[in-house]
Amino acid sequence: MRRTGSSGPVAVLVGLALLASAPAWAAGLEFYQTVNREEVGSEDTFLLTVVTVDAPADAKVKLPASDDFEVVNSSRSTQRSVSWSGGGPANIQDVTKYVLVMRANRAGKLTIPPSEMTTGGKTHRTDSVRIDVKPGRLGPPPAQAGRQRLPDPFAQMPSRLPDPFADEPEDEPTIPRGDSDLFLRSSLDRDEIFVGEQVTLSLYIYSRVDLSSVDAVTMPKLEGFWTEEVESPTQLSGEQKVVDGVPYRAYLLRRRALFPVKSGTLNISPAEADITTGFLFAGHRVHRVSNGLKVKVAPLPPGAPPGMSNANVGQWRLSVDVSQTRVELGQPVTVKVILEGTGNVKNVTPPKLTGPAALKIYDPTTTDKVTPQRNRVQGRRVVEYLVMPQRTGNFTLPGLEFPFFDARTRKYEVASTDPINVTVESAAGGATLPPTTSAHVADSANEQKNVLTSGGLRPVRYQARFVAPAEPLWKRGFFVPLVLAPLGLLAGAALLGGVRGRLATRSEADKGRQQAKASRKRLAEAEKLRAGADAGAFYTEVEKALHGFLGARLGGPVIGLTREAIGERMTAAGVAQERRARVLYVLEACDLGRYGGGGDAAARQKVMDAAVAAMEGWA
Amino acid sequence: MSEYYSPEEAQDVFLKANEAYAREDYAVAQAGYEKLLSHGHGGADVLYNLGTTHLARGDLGRAVLSLEQARKQGGRAPDLEANLAVARARQVDKVVGATAEEEFLPRVTAATEGTVVAWTFLGTWVGALLLLLVWRWLTPGRRTGVGVVAALLFAVAVPSGLLLAAHAWVEETVHEAVVLTPTLVARELPQPGARSIFEVHAGLKVRLLEETGRFVRIRLPNGLEGWAEREGVAEI
Known part of the structure; x- marks a missing residue:
């Protein structure tokens, strides 16, 4: 059987059904062509399939050619099937398919000319195929669209939370005319966004030829956007992608996050690139221009908190980090206001730190850390303040609020922090104001006052008492002598007293010795009278000599005392018994001699000897 | 008092320095x-002004040195203590555990004025001994009053003498200094290449223990010790 044409998929199905239900035709030649859609856009591609069944080996197939269409890609496949039926011989069937990816060059009702197959000098033709071409792009064929647009079971959920792991929607580029082997493609991950919301611009090279290098890339002018680099590969790294059935290698050149700063329809001009293909001397340089883009930017919905910036879009968290909450006067406090989350990190402005006048807040420094993840710009912005207490007391840094628009939930949210209490104490050694109660200070500190702080340098002294460098008092020359002088004086006085005492004692002894000497001298005078006629004078002189001697030795006169009294004094003075007896003998003999006639010379001599013996040896 | 300046000239120099400070x-x-100090016209006031000037210039080490010298010569004063507090607040070093091991005698002498103690001892000592001499010459009936006064004077003279001895001991044995250089390395041994133990910075008050070559052994108020370059510190 020979089939000579078909007008569409219906015919194909009918043909396949007849083929399945009538195995007797299987041995016959078949030759036909079909398209996968009857209506297509001028920018769309479609598939033309040319099928031969059991064609002879020498058959030559000529695929249709027309100025109205271009062939973007073509492929050929062959299939052989073997079947047995009712115990008869095996039925072998060879099927060859030619698949052409085509695109219309103009709009209108166009006709794809028939394919031709020449075999054995005979030419077979398929039917021509009519196709309705509309201007522009109609999208994928119904069967493909049905596959991609699966119903979302969660689409009707009342609160649809954002999926952080959701993949970026797959770009569906359009193969340009003329440069289908190598073209540049710009794409956005979404077409409609809010002011301040991120849209990601990706620039790809689609190529079916080998690339050597990309020499220059000119990014589009992005007027109306705040841009942040997300990805900028330094080496070409391709991935396989199929565009309208045509396999390509796609190379990412740039990826940028765009944050629109105004509403409306914003245009993104085409990007350009100079690309070198091939290897070494076989390569050549080509210039490619990408497609332009448009994005619809909606203004933020009404209900925004007053004063909120259009840049405050995304998901944000606000926190405050304080170095210390108890501080000495004169010591600074570092306060970090940290805003982190997803959004335009470098364009958001964290709330300004304020505080009472007693806490002087210096201009802050800002540091950003942007860490894009899954093509979304996120990170943290830290605003660091230096707070210098101006006086002691308890003060409060009020809580901060950061309103923002969450584009995913489409609601306004407010990130906030708690108030911070700071206690300022007196510095060690410093003269400061006494701490006051927190309530009083908190209230009064916010008032505009002439703040008289205790910090800072005290002024220089305007009057001086000039003093030469001097040694300590105890090192000066007069000090030690002055300390020792009274001691010396006291010692001198004591010494003088001692000397005087000793002198007085010495005179008494001398007196005694002199008296004793005088007594001995008188006794020597009595010796001269011993042989004389006047015995009374002799005895009187002896008695006087002895009285004088006793007076000197006993420390007092003894004249007039009785012999008993003299004996007691001698006893009291420790005079020996023998000496006492001699003394008393001499005194009694003298009394007897004076009043008893005087005695002879021998008696006088005896008295004289007793007197001498009594005096001798009496120191 | 001075080889070069009369008191009027010294006052003129002082006022001109004050005017320079004001501008x-x-x-x-x-x-x-x-210049006043080098010509013998020093004193607590000049030293205080010099320390304040150093502080205004940001020379923390010499500021603390001059202010401490002013305190040593003239005692405590509110403006002096305030500027010393400012200087301490600007210091880099924070000595942990500084007050725990401060010795008794230095604390006692720091709390008393050496000159006053010396005069008190001298007066009471001499007076008491003179009264003792008088007491000797008096007859027993007249000695009581003189003896009581002499005993009272002795009661003051003995503790003041002990306090004076403490001052003299501290003066001879305790040498306090201030770090002048911005950074001073304290080493394990008095050698330039010895291992460094810690670093101190300008304005810190240290104690000098001994000296060898161009190194001195310093001790921090918390007991930390090391050898540092002699030029980096100045004795108060």
Whole structure:
């Protein structure tokens, strides 16, 4: 059987059904062509399939050619099937398919000319195929669209939370005319966004030829956007992608996050690139221009908190980090206001730190850390303040609020922090104001006052008492002598007293010795009278000599005392018994001699000897 | 008092230095105060002004040195203590555990004025001994009053003498200094290449223990010790 044409998929199905239900035709030649859609856009591609069944080996197939269409890609496949039926011989069937990816060059009702197959000098033709071409792009064929647009079971959920792991929607580029082997493609991950919301611009090279290098890339002018680099590969790294059935290698050149700063329809001009293909001397340089883009930017919905910036879009968290909450006067406090989350990190402005006048807040420094993840710009912005207490007391840094628009939930949210209490104490050694109660200070500190702080340098002294460098008092020359002088004086006085005492004692002894000497001298005078006629004078002189001697030795006169009294004094003075007896003998003999006639010379001599013996040896 | 300046001339130099300080010409002010000191016209007031000028110039080490010298010569004063507090607040070093091991005698002498103690001892001691002499010459009936007064004077003279001895001991044995250089390395041994133990910075008050070559052994108020370059510190 020979089939000579078909007008569409219906015919194909009918043909396949007849083929399945009538195995007797299987041995016959078949030759036909079909398209996968009857209506297509001028920018769309479609598939033309040319099928031969059991064609002879020498058959030559000529695929249709027309100025109205271009062939973007073509492929050929062959299939052989073997079947047995009712115990008869095996039925072998060879099927060859030619698949052409085509695109219309103009709009209108166009006709794809028939394919031709020449075999054995005979030419077979398929039917021509009519196709309705509309201007522009109609999208994928119904069967493909049905596959991609699966119903979302969660689409009707009342609160649809954002999926952080959701993949970026797959770009569906359009193969340009003329440069289908190598073209540049710009794409956005979404077409409609809010002011301040991120849209990601990706620039790809689609190529079916080998690339050597990309020499220059000119990014589009992005007027109306705040841009942040997300990805900028330094080496070409391709991935396989199929565009309208045509396999390509796609190379990412740039990826940028765009944050629109105004509403409306914003245009993104085409990007350009100079690309070198091939290897070494076989390569050549080509210039490619990408497609332009448009994005619809909606203004933020009404209900925004007053004063909120259009840049405050995304998901944000606000926190405050304080170095210390108890501080000495004169010591600074570092306060970090940290805003982190997803959004335009470098364009958001964290709330300004304020505080009472007693806490002087210096201009802050800002540091950003942007860490894009899954093509979304996120990170943290830290605003660091230096707070210098101006006086002691308890003060409060009020809580901060950061309103923002969450584009995913489409609601306004407010990130906030708690108030911070700071206690300022007196510095060690410093003269400061006494701490006051927190309530009083908190209230009064916010008032505009002439703040008289205790910090800072005290002024220089305007009057001086000039003093030469001097040694300590105890090192000066007069000090030690002055300390020792009274001691010396006291010692001198004591010494003088001692000397005087000793002198007085010495005179008494001398007196005694002199008296004793005088007594001995008188006794020597009595010796001269011993042989004389006047015995009374002799005895009187002896008695006087002895009285004088006793007076000197006993420390007092003894004249007039009785012999008993003299004996007691001698006893009291420790005079020996023998000496006492001699003394008393001499005194009694003298009394007897004076009043008893005087005695002879021998008696006088005896008295004289007793007197001498009594005096001798009496120191 | 001075080889070069009369009191009027010294006062003139002092006032001109003050005027320079007022117009923030700190270099001229410093030169003026230093000239007075070098010519024997020092004292607590000049030292205080010099320390304040150093502090205004940001020379923390010499500021603390001059202010401490002013305190040593003239005692405590509110403005002096305030500027010392400012200087301490600017210091880099924070000595942990500084007050725990401070010795008794230095604390006692720091709390008393050496000159007053010396005069008190001298007066009471001499008076008591003279009264003792008088007491000897008096007859027994007249000695009581003189003896009581002499005993009272002795009661004051003995503790003041002990306090004076403490002052003299501290004066001879305790040498306090201030770090002058911005950074001073304390080493394990008095050698330039010895292992460094810690670093101190300008304005810190240390104690000098011994000296060898161009190194001195310093001790921090918390007991930390090390050998440092002699030029980096100045004795108060």
